[in-house]
Amino acid sequence: MESVRLTEYARLPRAYGRLHLMHSTVDVHGRVHWLLTERAPAPGPAGPYEALVVTADRGEVDETHLSAVTLYSPWLDALPDGGFVLAEARSKVDADHVQVFDALGRPSWTFRVGDAIEHLLTDTSGALWVGYFDEGVYGDDPLSHPGLRRWSSTGEPLWSFSPGPGPLDMSDCLALNVHGTTAWACPYMHHPLIEVRADGSVRVRTTRVSRVGGVAVDGGRVAFVDFDDVLTYGLITEHTVEPEPGAARLLRPDGRALARRNMVCRGPRIHVRERGRTDWSVFDMARGDR
Template identity: 35%
Template sequence: MALRPHALLPRQYDHRRVLATTVDAWGRAHWLICPDAELKPQPYGSPYPRPRTYPYDALLVTDDRGTIHEQTLHDVSVWVRHVDALPNGRFLLVQGRGTRGERNAQIYGRDGRRRHAFQMGDAVEFMMADRQNHVWSAYFDEGVYADPISAAGLVRWDSGGRQEWRYSAPEGIEYIDTVYAFNVDDGVAWASYYPTFPLLEVRTNAQTCIRTSPVVAPRGMAVYGEEIVMLGGNRQDDRLHRCRMDGHEVLPVEEAQLTRPDGAALKQYARPVGRGRHLYLRGSAKRWFVTGI
């Protein structure tokens, strides 16, 4: 199976540094650009762009089905690693790493001005919003074991930054150490997490379901009804595992190899974004592809 092209940052922005990018709940691609950023070495992985000074004005570029929009977000004071759109033209920016007590999440209005800031915890692995004013944050181990907000592993907020729910593993189920794969649709989120990699389904009406899964350490997922496709896992990053949910189990149906649109091997990609039945991947900061159910 081949990926399909979804969105591409136009060439006029090629010389700019992209701090964060995503595909939102409406299918629009966003890139947050800092005009004055430098590449900073990381403890692991490639160097990552970081603003030289704070606060700074960031340029948000949006591809809405081929139509490009620009918006300036003023006085950003965090090193943004996650960006997402909220209803009513608002945006949420989140710094992935934070210190206790730090307001590392900032909400901006449609006029590009900051409306609110709040604490979202440390070591944010995923931050995703839906179209119904829900925001989900999922964490990795360095926050889970050190920060009181991140300790739950998965937290839900309203779109104003008020904490609504936090995960607590049922008796006999391992707690979240690190969320590996995540998917958010309107009113529901799915997560696969270390160490035992169950499929956790959480709904905003407080219903939860935990299913055993045959896929170990998936990198992304798409969900539609009782069908689920998991990408990666079992040490095969280009493998699609088609499964179905049956009670408290995820049952394998078939496997396929995922390739780039031209049929070339899918070798490297950043953390995918799962939006219901769609799974978005990027091989660079500027190009998004899509697959799904």
């Protein structure tokens, strides 16, 4: 099998290396953010603590100090007004688990979006796209049951997925790509490619893939990454994704196999960070990585 090496994308500056990494992501504009604290919060409900978001954007580094964070192990993404949203993946139905901070790092909103968050990605309008794993879809929290939802940055529901006949199901939102104000999802179990636009219109295309962990979309082409880091490619038609010949294994920039990793998918790019590391690398369809 052929291989494709990831390209180095961003590193946390050494000056922050002593801090504890809580979460890191790549936003809709390609900026990388690291959520850092002096030490890991103690297990259980967190008392208010201070956190630092370090942002890397085309070689420039900025800091945003967040005050009164109350989440034990939050996910992070950026908002277009310079603020940030934090969310706890697991939640109880009677407790807020999303915090929104303004551009000065001050808490401004808290609300709920449902239990069992698998993906949290903001778009260029500031809306939050949330994909849920199976314990949310089939759990006790009705907010999670659709499997994929879009929320405003103040907690208002904007759109939710509705199952349909045939392959239109959402047992687990395995892969989510948010680019501009459009989301692309690939759910378990039939693995259709679902395109959702900001106006709520939905297009569903059948595929022949399985075990999808990441998806990149570039015009009329798509690339899927499975749980074994194997890339496959397809051509988007009106109702299907037609497979293209060949496959390739995704490797680290140094040519070694990837360890356990997290992925953030944005348009033609799949950003990769190995667990326990702070640096990001990228696969970019638009650059001709195939």
